Amino acid sequence: MIPFLEFAKLNAPRKKELMEAISDVIDAGHYILGEKVEEFEKRFSSYCGVKHAIGVGNGLDALTLIIRAYKELGVFQEEDEILVPANTYIASILAITGNRLRPVLVELDIATYNIDARLLEKHTTPRTKGILVVHLYGQVGYSDNMQKIADKHGLKIIEDSAQAHGAVYKGRKTGNLGNASGFSFYPSKPLGALGDAGAVTTNDAELARVLRALRNYGSEKKYHNKYQGVNSRLDEVQAAVLLVKLKYLDAENQRRREIAKRYLAEIKNKKLVLPHAAYDESHVWHLFVVRTKERDRFQEHLLGQGIGTMIHYPIPPHKQPAYKEWNNESYPLTEEIHETIVSIPLHAMLKEEEIKKIIEACNMFA
Numbered sequence: 001m002i003p004f005l006e007f008a009k010l011n012a013p014r015k016k017e018l019m020e021a022i023s024d025v026i027d028a029g030h031y032i033l034g035e036k037v038e039e040f041e042k043r044f045s046s047y048c049g050v051k052h053a054i055g056v057g058n059g060l061d062a063l064t065l066i067i068r069a070y071k072e073l074g075v076f077q078e079e080d081e082i083l084v085p086a087n088t089y090i091a092s093i094l095a096i097t098g099n100r101l102r103p104v105l106v107e108l109d110i111a112t113y114n115i116d117a118r119l120l121e122k123h124t125t126p127r128t129k130g131i132l133v134v135h136l137y138g139q140v141g142y143s144d145n146m147q148k149i150a151d152k153h154g155l156k157i158i159e160d161s162a163q164a165h166g167a168v169y170k171g172r173k174t175g176n177l178g179n180a181s182g183f184s185f186y187p188s189k190p191l192g193a194l195g196d197a198g199a200v201t202t203n204d205a206e207l208a209r210v211l212r213a214l215r216n217y218g219s220e221k222k223y224h225n226k227y228q229g230v231n232s233r234l235d236e237v238q239a240a241v242l243l244v245k246l247k248y249l250d251a252e253n254q255r256r257r258e259i260a261k262r263y264l265a266e267i268k269n270k271k272l273v274l275p276h277a278a279y280d281e282s283h284v285w286h287l288f289v290v291r292t293k294e295r296d297r298f299q300e301h302l303l304g305q306g307i308g309t310m311i312h313y314p315i316p317p318h319k320q321p322a323y324k325e326w327n328n329e330s331y332p333l334t335e336e337i338h339e340t341i342v343s344i345p346l347h348a349m350l351k352e353e354e355i356k357k358i359i360e361a362c363n364m365f366a
């Protein structure tokens with residue numbers, strides 16, 4: 001059986017190093033906001049090429065706290081509008097509504113599945129204050145055109161980099177494209193912890209200062225609370241794990257790129273629409289998503305060959321019960337995508353014979 005993904009396989013080659021890093025934390029005895037968090041924040045900010053990285057509890061908190069910090073700084077107000085792709089993972093939307101701002105859903109570009117930058121201005125109103133750009137499936141969604149629109153209308157660009165650690169656009173990495181960026185280190189992500197973890201990156205010193213306070217009860221000085229903050233600190237043990245895993249991030253991204261290149265060259269089946277071929281560093285191939293009108297049959301076929309698949313994601317945010325007010329709205333492209341997409345296994349620890357088997361099974365689907 002080739003499961004879609006096994007967390008244990010991703011970490012098995014690093015087990016000894018991870019055990020040592022965790023053991024160091026136990027011995028150091030500084031379990032909350034200790035040396036490992038500080039070192040990880042330094043290393044990760046320099047990896048992304050930004051001035052500040054702030055470790056937080058998870059990816060949703062990273063995004064939520066960025067918006068919260070902009071509210072504390074008077075940049076965003078409640079009811080302000082944020083442009084966001086209609087086909088994103090629910091976390092991007094929750095970060096906006098959790099702050100009582102308004103998500104304005106924008107359709108995707110069918111070539112990349114990322115937000116269609118050509119539609120941004122059409123959705124911009126005097127209340128629009130930001131763009132939440134999601135680098136979906138590992139491919140950069142930011143562009144010079146997007147930046148031009150943001151500059152013209154005075155919009156902040158917030159990156160949702162939860163799927164695209166290490167992806168590069170014109171020499172700059174995700175995390176260093178917009179005004180601030182939220183990362184998730186959920187175990188399956190390109191940089192994955194052994195539990196929940198996240199970070200914000202930014203070049204904005206003021207924003208970084210507010211974020212450091214917000215993640216720690218709103219306090220800059222112990223027991224002095226400047227803001228009504230939350231407890232969303234990056235865990236010391238997870239920071240130790242991430243320091244180990246960060247060393248392998250580029251190599252693992254490159255490995256997934258190579259496998260994606262093979263899939264794109266060797267999967268030949270008229271019933272499958274393959275993703276846009278991006279072989280350069282703008283894509284880290286977090287997911288390899290194909291489209292087919294016969295999705296159920298395709299998934300059954302692969303399962304029959306011992307290959308697991310997943311759907312990212314089966315229901316778009318505007319059709320979720322959590323957002324009843326949007327359930328009758330129509331985003332045709334987003335809806336079509338959600339009915340036809342399916343992700344096939346692609347991770348850095350796939351073996352050669354597994355890659356061959358996946359390609360063959362896709363080609364056999366009739």
Ligand SMILES: *Cc1c(COP(=O)(O)O)cnc(C)c1O
Binds near residue numbers: 059185
């Ligand atoms: C995983 C993910 C998140 C949320 O990250 P968590 O760490 O699970 O909270 C946000 N946005 C996108 C696009 C994601 O894939």
